Amino acid sequence: MNFFKTLVAAGLVAASSSAFAADITGAGATFPFPIYSKWADAYKKETGNGLNYQSIGSGAGIKQILAKTVTFGASDAPLKFDRLEKEGLIQWPMVMGAIVPVVNLEGVKPGELILSGQLLGDIYLGKIKKWDDPAIAKLNPKVKLPGDAITVVRRSDGSGTTFNFTDYLSKANAEWKSKVGSGTAVEWPVGVGAKGNEGVAGNISQTKNAIGYVEYAYAKQNKLTYAGMINKAGKTVQPNMAAFQAAASNADWAKAPGYYVILTDQPGEASWPITAATFILMYKEPVDKEAAKEALKFFKWSFEKGDKMAEELDYIPMPDSVVKQIEKTWSAEIKS
DSSP, X not given: OOOOOOOTTTTOOOOOOOSOSSOOEEEEOSTTHHHHHHHHHHHHHHHSOOOEEEEOOHHHHHHHHHTTOSSEEEESSOOOHHHHHHHTEEEEEEEEEEEEEEEOOTTOOTTTSEEOHHHHHHHHHTSOOBTTOXXXXXXXXXXXXXXXXXXXXXXXXXXXXXXXXXXXXXXXXXXXXXXXXXXXXXXXXXXXXXSHHHHHHHHHHHSTTEEEEEEHHHHHHTTOEEOEEEOTTSOEEOSSHXXXXXXXXXXXXXXXXXXXXXXXXXXXXXXXXXXXXXXXEEESSOSSHHHHHHHHHHHHHHHHHOHHHHHXXXXXXXXXXXXXXXXXXXXXXXXX
């Protein structure tokens, strides 16, 4: 059986072989890669069993599960219930996290720069071209802003991180909604493309005056300068567990067919505006039933023993009530 080796920079997880018969494979979202890697390492040590997960982006992960080349797919862009039914898939949220704007500005410390959804949209539309633009300066009177051009960095691959980021921009910036909209891949007006959260993080760290968006764990791991945000309530918030949990607390998973919930731009004075869940996709009738059983053992273990590890990386564990609901879904839907 295979297990994760943390090759974050490469964006792919290498396989290590052993004698276990059922080979569990997964592919997809880069957003949860840090926590899936951490869980898999701990699970390997405890059980002797492991996983092979390719961190290749949500779009590619959906393609792989539809092609039946992996045991499970992983996506930050949930599929709608009618699509799940059509494809014979089930979907559930595995963990929640947050997306943060990150910048490379000399002399600016993490959290010092404050942005709004309107500003972010205008930057990604190419309307705001320089860091000392009056709209940015107005929100940041105490920050020394350079007069240099902004280098915009965005994802080049089909991405659930992009889905949630552009969903937020569509809610916060009317022009973005009308001209670009939301999706795992969009027609970007400006910007340099990079593959995966890993690629965006690497690009930002190497490019002066750049701005991008990554999952928070990547910002921390790469010591990137994140920005604070003005949320839906008009309050300035910083990316931290309390702000992520405040946004996640509004999610009503019980009423969502196929667990389809989008957590961007949630109400509440303390809510981080670009919070997101990441999802697992599996077939109701798996091609390899033994591999499916082993995958579900890993997911069950992660729900039971992985909360502390998730919080250490600033992910938000699923509430116990939702986990119980998910486990009932497994029993009712997956034929093994």
